[in-house]
Amino acid sequence: MSIIELLASLSLLLVPLFFYLTRNSRSRAPSKSNPKSYPLIGSSVAIFANRNRTTQWTSDLIQSSPTATVVLRRLLNDSRVLTGNPANVQHILKTKFCDYEKGSKTRQTLFDFLGNGIFNIDGDSWKFQRQVSSHEFNTKSLRKFVETVVDTEVSQRLIPILSTAAANKTVLDLQDILQRFAFDNICKIAFGHDPAYLLPDLPEAEFAKTFDDAAKISSERVATLFPFLWKIKRFLNIGSEKRLKEACSDLREFARNIIKEKKQELNNKPSLETVDLLSRFLSSGHSDEDFVTDIVISFILAGRDTTSAALTWYFWLLSQNPEIEMEILREIKDKSESPVYDEVKDMVYTHASLCESMRLYPPVPIDGKVALRDDVLPDGTVINKGMRVSYHPYAMGRAEMLWGQDREEFKPDRWLQRAGDGVSNDGKWSFVGRDPYSYPVFQAGPRICLGKDMAFLQMKRVVAGILRRFKVVPAAEDGVEPVFVSFATSKMEGGFPVREVLSDDEKPACVKSSLSGYEDEKLLISQHLKVVERKLHQFASHGGLPFMANSDYSEEAAHGGLNAGESLDHEGSQTAEQTGEDDSSMQGDSPVSNGSLPAHGMSSASFGKHHVVATNESNHLISYGGKSSKQHKEIDLVVLENEISDLNGRMEALEFDRNFLEEHAFNSLQSGKEGPQFGAFIYIYI
Numbered sequence: 001m002s003i004i005e006l007l008a009s010l011s012l013l014l015v016p017l018f019f020y021l022t023r024n025s026r027s028r029a030p031s032k033s034n035p036k037s038y039p040l041i042g043s044s045v046a047i048f049a050n051r052n053r054t055t056q057w058t059s060d061l062i063q064s065s066p067t068a069t070v071v072l073r074r075l076l077n078d079s080r081v082l083t084g085n086p087a088n089v090q091h092i093l094k095t096k097f098c099d100y101e102k103g104s105k106t107r108q109t110l111f112d113f114l115g116n117g118i119f120n121i122d123g124d125s126w127k128f129q130r131q132v133s134s135h136e137f138n139t140k141s142l143r144k145f146v147e148t149v150v151d152t153e154v155s156q157r158l159i160p161i162l163s164t165a166a167a168n169k170t171v172l173d174l175q176d177i178l179q180r181f182a183f184d185n186i187c188k189i190a191f192g193h194d195p196a197y198l199l200p201d202l203p204e205a206e207f208a209k210t211f212d213d214a215a216k217i218s219s220e221r222v223a224t225l226f227p228f229l230w231k232i233k234r235f236l237n238i239g240s241e242k243r244l245k246e247a248c249s250d251l252r253e254f255a256r257n258i259i260k261e262k263k264q265e266l267n268n269k270p271s272l273e274t275v276d277l278l279s280r281f282l283s284s285g286h287s288d289e290d291f292v293t294d295i296v297i298s299f300i301l302a303g304r305d306t307t308s309a310a311l312t313w314y315f316w317l318l319s320q321n322p323e324i325e326m327e328i329l330r331e332i333k334d335k336s337e338s339p340v341y342d343e344v345k346d347m348v349y350t351h352a353s354l355c356e357s358m359r360l361y362p363p364v365p366i367d368g369k370v371a372l373r374d375d376v377l378p379d380g381t382v383i384n385k386g387m388r389v390s391y392h393p394y395a396m397g398r399a400e401m402l403w404g405q406d407r408e409e410f411k412p413d414r415w416l417q418r419a420g421d422g423v424s425n426d427g428k429w430s431f432v433g434r435d436p437y438s439y440p441v442f443q444a445g446p447r448i449c450l451g452k453d454m455a456f457l458q459m460k461r462v463v464a465g466i467l468r469r470f471k472v473v474p475a476a477e478d479g480v481e482p483v484f485v486s487f488a489t490s491k492m493e494g495g496f497p498v499r500e501v502l503s504d505d506e507k508p509a510c511v512k513s514s515l516s517g518y519e520d521e522k523l524l525i526s527q528h529l530k531v532v533e534r535k536l537h538q539f540a541s542h543g544g545l546p547f548m549a550n551s552d553y554s555e556e557a558a559h560g561g562l563n564a565g566e567s568l569d570h571e572g573s574q575t576a577e578q579t580g581e582d583d584s585s586m587q588g589d590s591p592v593s594n595g596s597l598p599a600h601g602m603s604s605a606s607f608g609k610h611h612v613v614a615t616n617e618s619n620h621l622i623s624y625g626g627k628s629s630k631q632h633k634e635i636d637l638v639v640l641e642n643e644i645s646d647l648n649g650r651m652e653a654l655e656f657d658r659n660f661l662e663e664h665a666f667n668s669l670q671s672g673k674e675g676p677q678f679g680a681f682i683y684i685y686i
């Protein structure tokens with residue numbers, strides 16, 4: 001055969017193959033935002049390069065797509081669609097529910113870990129599990145959940161551990177503590193079993209490690225570019241697959257022990273006083289041990305990793321937004337010490353702040369289905385049978401189209417309305433939810449999370465328990481941002497080391513009164529910072545500071561102070577218009593915020609009014625005439641820099657003095673100078 005004949009035959013073979021392999025390229029999804037794709041290998045190079053930050057990378061791709069949808073082409077025509085478009089989300093999760101399933105490929109991939117549990121199953125088996133489980137989430141069960149299980153875990157385990165850490169000034173991994181808390185909770189409520197992982201000596205959490213390994217390796221299987229590799233490793237029982245096998249076997253052993261215990265209990269006492277989820281399944285005629293084991297594992301996954309992830313990021317955000325923390329504390333202090341079910345339900349601002357936190361850090365950042373037949377999404381993306389279509393709560397929570405220009409700010413107010421707005425007329429906040437297709441943090445449609453209400457009740461009770469007594473302070477240096485990672489559910493990479501500091505109410509009276517002056521000063525500095533922030537914003541918009549020539553610092557401070565004061569108003573008298581005004585002042589990318597001032601070193605350590613006078617003088621300086629516009633701009637900028645540097649120095653000095661005072665006060669209390677008071681304090685809180 002001549003070379004020409006050989007080439008001709010090859011092209012006869014390759015051309016159809018090429019068209020077959022690239023047939024998905026004809027999808028009408030916007031191509032500009034899709035990463036560069038090549039025949040056969042698709043975008044594998046980019047996917048591989050971003051494998052350690054898939055969530056963030058795909059979120060960026062979605063943000064830059066005009067329809068908020070991207071198609072990721074992988075090896076050999078394995079295309080996956082990722083969407084942040086609410087219309088598409090509604091389409092796959094509700095309108096065409098029957099055409100999008102977990103799918104057999106995903107089921108097979110996750111089978112070793114989740115078996116036939118509710119997260120990994122479709123059809124009748126899913127319906128049955130959902131139906132039986134749903135009894136566990138009715139109002140009566142939830143009321144019992146808050147008033148017995150959660151309360152006990154908070155007051156008898158969580159608080160004592162945090163109190164000891166606060167007294168000894170030890171650093172705790174809050175992520176680990178919250179996972180232990182959630183694990184004890186879910187086992188107690190779902191299986192009537194107390195694993196007692198949240199104990200003062202923090203027992204070796206071998207189970208947690210095992211569970212994390214199983215979840216991580218399983219989600220790596222789903223994400224991998226080379227699925228055949230895990231299959232070979234599994235066959236040979238080597239590497240990560242060997243570990244997965246061991247982990248799954250340990251998990252199953254754990255679940256089987258719980259089931260054995262429960263069966264014995266049921267045999268001894270056929271009518272139990274309290275009916276938990278496991279008893280329900282065992283009494284429903286399903287005695288197949290593997291099936292019940294799968295259910296136990298799925299519920300541990302649902303209950304342990306979601307609320308703990310949500311709360312970990314929540315406490316991080318609060319540490320960066322003290323004024324919001326104060327507003328939450330105000331709401332909490334309105335309720336009783338151990339808020340009962342109705343009070344927890346009524347914690348509207350706390351509820352809004354949790355929704356806002358999960359908007360930015362969703363516990364399940366990406367989730368998906370598989371198309372059972374060819375389809376076209378509402379935005380025109382062509383879907384082929386067997387294609388994986390994922391929705392992306394992480395990207396959606398950061399989409400300007402859905403949340404506006406201030407989407408990166410942590411603002412619980414966006415979920416709230418005040419009296420006089422037609423929604424509530426008792427002067428309180430009322431919660432305004434978003435449609436679940438724009439905010440699919442709990443999924444949406446027929447498979448919406450069953451534990452949503454339970455999760456909120458639990459999280460609000462934990463927040464109330466902790467914030468009433470402590471301030472959670474990240475142990476990492478200021479400015480160090482934790483890293484968001486995700487293996488099925490999200491995590492903070494490396495944990496969340498914190499120092500628990502007693503809240504002011506919990507401190508002995510002498511320390512409290514000395515510290516209140518520092519708090520006032522801190523508030524004043526924050527207000528000044530808001531003013532500077534607004535000035536910088538104006539500088540960016542107008543190339544100068546138009547207001548400075550006509551107004552003086554006091555007016556600005558008063559204005560800034562009003563906004564900050566609004567959030568501190570105990571009577572809750574802030575109006576919707578005022579809130580709106582505050583919003584607009586914060587819109588756009590603010591180059592300076594309270595937590596991210598550039599360090600200019602220490603300047604004045606003097607506090608209060610002196611500083612106002614000095615700044616006043618600086619402002620007058622720039623209103624002197626005779627300068628060119630360019631010179632004006634330069635002077636404006638110098639003035640702003642000086643202000644920032646000065647405020648920064650004052651904040652550092654303040655923190656230093658405050659720490660010194662706390663240290664000194666605690667030391668003198670410990671050395672007995674104020675023995676009786678400290679004794680009482682220890683007695684009550686430790």
Ligand code: HEM
Binds near residue numbers: 133443447448
């Ligand atoms: C902040 C906390 C939580 C979040 C963000 C959350 C989120 C989700 C999401 C995204 C799904 C869909 C998963 C999928 O099908 O792929 C889901 C399903 C589910 N969740 Fe939650 N969840 C939370 C807490 C809980 C809790 C505490 C429970 C209680 C045990 C729970 C029980 C379930 C169950 C049983 C399903 C399966 C529903 C079904 O497939 O019909 N969740 N959740």
